[in-house]
Amino acid sequence: MSEPNHARRFGVIWLVATLIATPLAILLLGPILPPGNGSEQASEQVTDNTVLLAMATPVLLLVVIYLIYSVICFRQPKGGALEGPAVRGDARVQTTWIVVTSLLVLSLATFATVRLETDYGSGSGSGPTPLTVPKGPKLPVQVIAQQWKFTFRYPTYGGVETPHLVLPVGQMVELHVTSLDVIHSFWAIQLGVKVDANPGVDNVAFVRPTRVQTFEVRCSELCGIWHGAMFDYGHVVTPSAFKTWIHQEQVTFAPATKLLPPYSTTYVPNPTRRGE
Amino acid sequence: MGVGTAVALVGVLIALYVALWATSFPQSVAATSASSGGSQLTLETVGAIGPKYSPSHPDWVSYLIKSNGRWVHSTIYTVPANSIVHVTIYQYDSPTGLRNPFMGQVQGTVGGTMTVDGKTVNAINPEETSHTFAVPELGIFVPLPGVPEEAKNACEFAPCEGAAHRTIKFSFRTGKKGRYHWQCFVPCAAGYINGNGGPMQTLGYMDGFLDVV
Numbered sequence: 069m070s071e072p073n074h075a076r077r078f079g080v081i082w083l084v085a086t087l088i089a090t091p092l093a094i095l096l097l098g099p100i101l102p103p104g105n106g107s108e109q110a111s112e113q114v115t116d117n118t119v120l121l122a123m124a125t126p127v128l129l130l131v132v133i134y135l136i137y138s139v140i141c142f143r144q145p146k147g148g149a150l151e152g153p154a155v156r157g158d159a160r161v162q163t164t165w166i167v168v169t170s171l172l173v174l175s176l177a178t179f180a181t182v183r184l185e186t187d188y189g190s191g192s193g194s195g196p197t198p199l200t201v202p203k204g205p206k207l208p209v210q211v212i213a214q215q216w217k218f219t220f221r222y223p224t225y226g227g228v229e230t231p232h233l234v235l236p237v238g239q240m241v242e243l244h245v246t247s248l249d250v251i252h253s254f255w256a257i258q259l260g261v262k263v264d265a266n267p268g269v270d271n272v273a274f275v276r277p278t279r280v281q282t283f284e285v286r287c288s289e290l291c292g293i294w295h296g297a298m299f300d301y302g303h304v305v306t307p308s309a310f311k312t313w314i315h316q317e318q319v320t321f322a323p324a325t326k327l328l329p330p331y332s333t334t335y336v337p338n339p340t341r342r343g344e
Numbered sequence: 345m346g347v348g349t350a351v352a353l354v355g356v357l358i359a360l361y362v363a364l365w366a367t368s369f370p371q372s373v374a375a376t377s378a379s380s381g382g383s384q385l386t387l388e389t390v391g392a393i394g395p396k397y398s399p400s401h402p403d404w405v406s407y408l409i410k411s412n413g414r415w416v417h418s419t420i421y422t423v424p425a426n427s428i429v430h431v432t433i434y435q436y437d438s439p440t441g442l443r444n445p446f447m448g449q450v451q452g453t454v455g456g457t458m459t460v461d462g463k464t465v466n467a468i469n470p471e472e473t474s475h476t477f478a479v480p481e482l483g484i485f486v487p488l489p490g491v492p493e494e495a496k497n498a499c500e501f502a503p504c505e506g507a508a509h510r511t512i513k514f515s516f517r518t519g520k521k522g523r524y525h526w527q528c529f530v531p532c533a534a535g536y537i538n539g540n541g542g543p544m545q546t547l548g549y550m551d552g553f554l555d556v557v
Contacts, residue, residue: 214444215540216527217480229446231483248443249531249538293545297480297525320456323467324449337443 074141082133086126093125094118103260106283106304108276110260116183123172193245193263193271196333202274206242209235210331213245213252213265216294218285222314223331229324230317233285233302236310237277245271246334253289256302262288270333277304370548372555373411374422375429382428382515385421386410389475389488391437393417393549394501404543405437405475405532405550408502415503419552425521428454431486435510436499437474439490440532440539445470447529450514452484458514460489479526479554484516518556527551 098118103110142152184192185199194200210221212229221229233256235241245254245263252265258281263273265287287298305313318325329335375383386409393406397417408415423429442448448470450458457466467487474490491498491508499507528550531539543549 212444214529215544217478217529219444219446231451231480231485249540292540293547294525294527294551321446321449324446327445327448327467327470329445 074137078134078137081137082126082130085129085133089129090122090125094122097121104258105278106258106281107260107278109274110258111278112183113260116180119179120176123176127172192261193273196270196272198272198274202240202276204240206240206274207236208242208244209233210333211243211245211254211263211265212248212335213254213287213291213298214248215250215292216287216298218252218254218287218298218300221328221331222317225314226318226325227328227331228314228318228321229328230321231300232317233300234310234313235275235277235302235304236307237280237304239307239310240274240276243273243275244333245273248335248337250291251289252287252291252298255286255288256283257286258283259302259304264289268334268336280304280306370418370420370552371416372420372422372553373409373416373418375424376411378430380430382430383423385423385429385431386434387431387477388415388434388502388504388509389437390499390502390504392501397502401543401546401549402501403534404546405534406502406543406548407528407550407552417502417548419526419548419550420555421552422555422557423518425518425556428515428517430515431477431513433477433488433512434504435474435488435491435512436502436504436507437490437532438493438495438498439472439474440530442470442473442476442487442529443531444529447476447478447485448473448487450486452479452482453486453514453516458486458512461511473530475532475550476529477526478529479524481524482516482519482554484526485529486512486514488512521556524554524556525551526554 098114098121101114101117101121103113105111105114208223210223212219212221217231218233219229219231220233221227243261243263245265246269247265247267249267251267253262254265255262256275259275259277261273261275263271265271281304283302283304285300285302287295291298375385378384388408390408391405392403393401395402397408398404398406406417407419408417409421410416449467450456450465457464460468468489472489473487475488476486477488478485489510491510495508497508499509528544531544532550533539533542533544536542536544544551
């Protein structure tokens with residue numbers, strides 16, 4: 069019996085599987101990919117993850133189908149004790165592999181770079197002077213990290229500082245993230261925001277929450293014994309509820325506001341250690 | 345044979361060391377009943393715990409709790425759920441200052457206040473703060489003013505009874521059962537980078553648990 073054309077047969081199987089599985093993966097898995105749709109930036113990240121999924125699916129199928137195909141078609145026959153023919157290099161296969169994988173990786177790198185510099189960094193910190201800044205009014209909110217608690221300062225509301233994070237829905241928020249001691253990382257999970265909090269650095273990120281919700285806030289940089297306790301819930305509320313809340317905070321924390329230094333993008337605590 | 349025995353002995357010693365380390369945990373101390381209702385926690389903060397309570401780290405800053413008339417080196421406290429807890433802290437340490445002045449306001453206590461040497465206040469000067477008693481999950485932040493540097497009769501080692509001190513009193517209400525971490529927010533660990541090493545990173549000195557049962 070003549071040997072079938074394995075390359076053609078494998079290629080057809082892979083192509084059919086790819087044409088079926090890729091749209092299914094996009095349609096079925098795409099909508100449930102993290103971080104969800106809590107903000108414009110989170111939605112953009114879901115799109116990015118969907119693109120990655122669409123590009124990874126054919127590669128995954130290539131590997132898995134080849135493995136299964138080999139197990140079935142190249143199984144050593146019963147009684148056969150001889151090794152198969154020696155496998156020599158195939159310049160065409162090798163060239164195709166190198167070109168295709170290079171194109172895949174380079175296109176993903178280009179895509180990711182472009183996406184980071186549009187859509188306002190998609191929730192990531194872009195340093196003190198971001199290359200892209202959204203137009204229109206923005207609500208500045210400062211995130212201050214210290215071992216082991218985040219606090220939040222609202223400079224347009226008298227510089228009031230509060231242990232709670234509340235944001236108005238539909239409002240573009242300009243986050244200024246900094247730290248008073250070691251390196252932390254501010255992660256508002258469902259909003260798609262993950263920003264390094266470095267001492268002496270004003271790390272800016274933008275986010276526009278798209279629905280009323282409760283979201284998780286965590287530190288995502290191992291920062292000491294109580295790193296795991298740097299966990300809290302933030303809230304996205306209606307603009308009117310936000311106004312009511314912030315005015316209550318101004319009253320509640322009026323004594324603390326008198327103690328605070330003037331608003332600044334970074335702070336140099338004094339003392340930095342005991343005895344200074 | 346000799347090498348095998350030596351390896352086995354080293355293995356046993358390592359296992360013993362790890363077991364001792366893993367099981368060395370501060371004892372939990374229950375709050376006492378308060379005559380005015382609720383429960384009472386009586387604590388003290390000292391600049392150096394001393395060799396009596398911590399032979400390995402006698403110069404570390406620490407909290408202690410009073411139990412059955414004696415000062416006990418523990419930072420795990422048990423209080424009843426859905427009740428009022430009265431806290432008295434005898435503060436024997438000098439000021440260090442808050443890293444974040446926001447913590448200078450008393451938060452989460454009954455009335456949003458505390459008394460310092462009998463005087464009711466809702467905030468203190470951040471620079472005069474020596475330590476804090478803070479339970480972030482319960483929204484409790486209480487700054488503790490320090491003993492002035494020039495004070496006579498300053499405490500050297502715990503227990504410090506009779507030495508210069510500040511007396512801080514406040515009350516808070518507990519809610520549902522659970523284990524809540526508490527900590528000091530002042531970088532008070534002398535000799536460590538950022539003042540947050542050593543006793544700030546080791547359970548049993550400037551942080552612990554509040555077990556609400």
